[in-house]
Amino acid sequence: MVIKPILWSLVLGVGVISGICHAASQACVPGAVLYTPSSDFVQHGDTVTHTPTGLMWRRCPIDYDWNATAKSCDLDESTDRKSYYTWSLALAAAENLILAGYNDWRLPNITELRTIVERRCTAFAINVDIFPTSYNNSTYWSSTTSSFQVDTARIIKFDKGTEETKSKSDSLQFMVVRDAD
Numbered sequence: 001m002v003i004k005p006i007l008w009s010l011v012l013g014v015g016v017i018s019g020i021c022h023a024a025s026q027a028c029v030p031g032a033v034l035y036t037p038s039s040d041f042v043q044h045g046d047t048v049t050h051t052p053t054g055l056m057w058r059r060c061p062i063d064y065d066w067n068a069t070a071k072s073c074d075l076d077e078s079t080d081r082k083s084y085y086t087w088s089l090a091l092a093a094a095e096n097l098i099l100a101g102y103n104d105w106r107l108p109n110i111t112e113l114r115t116i117v118e119r120r121c122t123a124f125a126i127n128v129d130i131f132p133t134s135y136n137n138s139t140y141w142s143s144t145t146s147s148f149q150v151d152t153a154r155i156i157k158f159d160k161g162t163e164e165t166k167s168k169s170d171s172l173q174f175m176v177v178r179d180a181d
Contacts, residue, residue, distance in 0.1 A: 026128055028121040035119045036127040047100050048130055049180045053115050056180040058105070059131055061140070061173040062093055072132045087153045087168035090141045094176045108177040110144040110154040110163065116175075117161045125161030131175075139166070141174040 042049040046066035049056045059066050060073035063083035067074045075083060085093060090107055097105040118127050124138060138159040145168075146152040152165040155172065166172065 026121050027123050028118075032120040036116055036130070038127060038129050041127075041130050043130070044100065050115060053112070054180050055108075055112060055115065056102075056178050057116065057131075058097075058099060058176045061175055062090075062097070063173075083173060084171035085141075085174065086171055087141055087166075090172070090174045091143060094174065097176055099176075102178055105176040105178050107141060107143040107174055110142040110156070112177055113140065113142045113156050113175070114163075117156060117158070119161055122160050124158050126158045139172050141166075141172050 064073040094107040144154040146165040
């Protein structure tokens with residue numbers, strides 16, 4: 001994949017800031033502090049360890065497979081996997097996952113999920129070198145129940161890096177995480 005520079009401008013009240021963003025399909029503010037630099041991650045193929053938090057993440061959402069050659073997440077359409085889950089099914093699927101020799105995967109809580117939001121970017125507010133955006137949906141479950149309505153859970157929308165709540169009966173994608181050894 002060839003990444004073409006994207007010229008951008010941002011109008012802020014009294015002036016215009018311009019720059020070039022080199023991320024594919026991602027609008028980022030150049031020169032801004034990186035929240036999730038690639039140097040903060042140790043890559044292990046289909047998993048990465050975020051060294052500041054000590055968390056190991058699966059690089060792709062559940063039901064997508066890491067394609068090391070293309071450096072992308074590809075849906076395995078040869079299986080009956082569904083890729084969108086209600087909150088309770090996402091919790092169960094995460095807890096039953098065996099990946100990279102580990103069986104202690106879980107649905108991340110909202111605080112953990114926030115640690116991979118790249119706040120200087122939109123469309124997608126995530127480090128696309130570490131977590132490729134080759135999948136369609138950008139809304140992901142956390143394990144955190146809303147403190148206002150117990151039938152909703154906290155989610156992050158990686159298209160903008162925003163947080164919301166969704167009904168636990170909705171079907172969304174999810175990431176998995178574990179404490180690194």
